[in-house]
Each structure stands twice: as structure tokens, then as C-alpha cells.
Amino acid sequence: xxxxxxxxxAILLGISFMKDKSKTRKALHKAWKSFENILPQFLVVLxxxxxxxxxxxxxxxxxxxxxxxxxxxxLSAAIVGAVTLIPGFVAFPTAxxxxxGGAGYMQIAxxxxxxxxxxxxxxxxxxxxxxxxxxxxxxxLAFVFSFxxxxxxxxxxxxx
Amino acid sequence: MKKLFRRYRxxxxxxxxxxxxxxxxxxxxxxxxxxxxxxxxxxxxxIPPIFILxxxxxxxxxxxxxxxxxxxxxxxxxxxxxxxxxxxxxGPLYGAFPVAAVFMKxxxxxxxxxxxxxxxxTTKIPMFLFEIAALGPAFAVTRLLIDxxxxxxxxxxxxxxxxxxxxxxxxxxxxxx
Numbered sequence: 001x002x003x004x005x006x007x008x009x010a011i012l013l014g015i016s017f018m019k020d021k022s023k024t025r026k027a028l029h030k031a032w033k034s035f036e037n038i039l040p041q042f043l044v045v046l047x048x049x050x051x052x053x054x055x056x057x058x059x060x061x062x063x064x065x066x067x068x069x070x071x072x073x074x075l076s077a078a079i080v081g082a083v084t085l086i087p088g089f090v091a092f093p094t095a096x097x098x099x100x101g102g103a104g105y106m107q108i109a110x111x112x113x114x115x116x117x118x119x120x121x122x123x124x125x126x127x128x129x130x131x132x133x134x135x136x137x138x139x140x141l142a143f144v145f146s147f148x149x150x151x152x153x154x155x156x157x158x159x160x
Numbered sequence: 161m162k163k164l165f166r167r168y169r170x171x172x173x174x175x176x177x178x179x180x181x182x183x184x185x186x187x188x189x190x191x192x193x194x195x196x197x198x199x200x201x202x203x204x205x206x207i208p209p210i211f212i213l214x215x216x217x218x219x220x221x222x223x224x225x226x227x228x229x230x231x232x233x234x235x236x237x238x239x240x241x242x243x244x245x246x247x248x249x250x251g252p253l254y255g256a257f258p259v260a261a262v263f264m265k266x267x268x269x270x271x272x273x274x275x276x277x278x279x280x281x282t283t284k285i286p287m288f289l290f291e292i293a294a295l296g297p298a299f300a301v302t303r304l305l306i307d308x309x310x311x312x313x314x315x316x317x318x319x320x321x322x323x324x325x326x327x328x329x330x331x332x333x334x335x336x337x
Contacts, residue, residue, distance in 0.1 A: 030214070050195035113303070129260060129330075141314045142281070
């Protein structure tokens with residue numbers, strides 16, 4: 001995954017450098033500036049995520065979103081997904097593990113959907129780009145939308 | 161120096177709280193620290209190429225080109241491009257915000273910026289293969305099929321709630337990033 005991203009970046013950077021050195025230097029300067037701009041917030045967010053992951057282990061998650069947990073379980077799963085920030089390649093195997101361990105499809109779908117679309121801990125970062133109101137609206141809409149996703153996936157998986 | 165401190169003030173406060181906590185509960189603090197370390201590693205792995213690509217995009221692709229393809233009046237093409245670029249991305253959602261800022265700088269239509277954010281958050285192609293492997297094709301394909309219209313609808317709804325003035329302000333704000 002990362003290799004593709006790095007490879008593409010290296011190739012484009014190489015082409016850019018051959019075509020115009022000073023433009024490339026400017027591009028790198030801009031890259032650094034926009035990174036440094038957001039770094040303090042990133043670091044705070046990272047620590048909050050670490051605190052959350054420390055408090056919530058998989059046993060605790062399991063208790064909340066078992067397959068008998070119904071809509072309450074879906075709601076809990078959606079909340080867990082909204083407040084955590086786990087990279088996809090960790091989240092999917094974890095979700096598969098939870099399914100095997102007895103979690104329901106609907107609950108897992110809600111969890112995956114809010115995990116990817118809703119970011120409570122990254123709200124401050126999002127707000128600095130999109131403003132407070134729009135950020136809150138987007139996250140609420142995505143949260144509500146995740147219930148629809150959960151419902152439909154629940155139906156489809158039952159039929160299949 | 162003073163400015164630097166002000167920017168990192170929140171971080172300093174959080175670290176100070178953590179230091180106090182570690183005095184009472186070493187185990188907790190150690191776990192927080194080790195998870196943070198993993199997260200930083202992940203961030204350092206994904207973030208640099210994203211920002212370099214951003215820098216290149218900013219320098220090489222003119223505002224005219226960008227707004228011609230994705231700006232006001234770009235119609236379906238703009239929507240599809242926003243979906244495609246967002247879906248091709250790797251990395252967590254917070255990586256999308258700086259890209260969105262560059263899009264705004266380049267005059268991309270606001271609803272297309274929102275579609276891009278939505279696509280980045282949930283219809284990622286690289287992740288899709290992962291999802292199929294872990295949760296099965298029924299789960300992954302169903303989710304993708306709901307998410308594509310979902311992302312577009314959410315973007316349209318959101319852009320209906322913002323005034324022209326607010327969009328202008330956000331676009332102006334994007335110049336600072």
C-alpha cells in the first residue's frame with residue numbers, strides 16, 4: 001500500500017525536479033509548511049486516541065456490540081466507531097475477529113461506517129479547515145447515515 | 161519562541177497532565193505512550209508523501225485547470241473526479257483536510273470538495289480489497305454501493321446549509337494553509 005504511494009510520489013517528484021528545480025523546491029517548501037501548520041493539533045489528537053484505545057480494549061468492545069445487542073448495540077457500535085481512530089488495515093481484521101467472536105453484522109457495519117466517516121477526536125483539525133458549524137453537521141449526517149448502512153448490510157447479509 | 165510555545169500550548173498541557181497521571185498509574189501512561197508511538201509511526205509513514213504530492217499539485221496545476229475540471233459548472237465530470245480522487249487516496253481522514261484546502265485554493269466547487277472528503281473517508285479503493293478479504297464480498301460491495309450515493313447526498317445537503325458568504329470565508333481561510 002504505502003509502497004505504491006511512495007513510488008508514485010518519488011516518480012512525480014523526480015519528473016518535477018527534472019523539469020524545474022526551483023518549482024520543485026517551492027513545492028517541497030509548501031509541503032513542509034502545510035505539514036508544520038497542522039502538526040501541533042495532530043500530536044494532541046494522537047495522544048487522545050492513545051488514551052481512548054488504552055481505556056477500551058477488545059473485550060470491552062465485544063461486551064457492547066454482541067449480535068444479541070440489537071439497535072442498542074448498533075448505537076453503541078456507532079459511538080465506539082465515532083470516537084476511535086483506527087487505520088483501516090487494522091480495523092477490518094479486528095472487525096472480522098469481532099464477528100467471529102459473536103458480534104452482529106449490523107453492529108459491525110455501524111462500527112466500520114462511523115469509524116471511517118465520523119471523527120470525534122479529529123473534530124478540532126476538521127474545524128480549522130471547515131469551520132465549526134459545517135464540521136458538526138457533516139459528522140452528524142455521517143453518523144445518522146451509518147445507521148442506514150448498518151440496516152441495509154444487516155438485511156443483505158441475512159438474505160445471502 | 162513565544163509564538164512557537166503558543167502553537168504547541170495544548171500539546172504541552174496534555175503532556176503535563178499525562179506526566180501527573182503517570183505518577184499515580186504508571187501502567188496507564190506506559191500504554192498511552194506505546195500506542196502513541198505506533199500512531200506516530202503510522203502517521204510518519206503515510207503523511208509525508210501526501211504533503212509532498214500536495215506541494216507538487218499546488219505548484220504544477222494551475223487554478224484555471226483545476227477550476228475548469230472541478231469548479232462551478234463542471235457538472236457530472238467534477239463530481240466523478242472528486243469521487244475518484246478521494247477514493248484513490250490512502251491514509252486516515254485527517255490526511256484529507258489539507259488536500260481539501262488546496263482544492264479550495266484552486267477554485268474547486270465547494271460541493272465537490274465535500275464529495276472528495278466523503279469519498280476519502282469511506283469509499284477508498286485500496287481499503288476495499290482489504291475489506292473484502294476480512295469481511296467478505298457481500299459486506300464490502302453492499303457498503304460501497306450505499307456509500308457512493310450517500311457521499312454525494314451528504315455533500316449536497318451540506319452545501320445547501322452553507323451561505324455563499326461562509327463558503328467565501330472558508331476559501332479565504334484555505335489560503336493560510
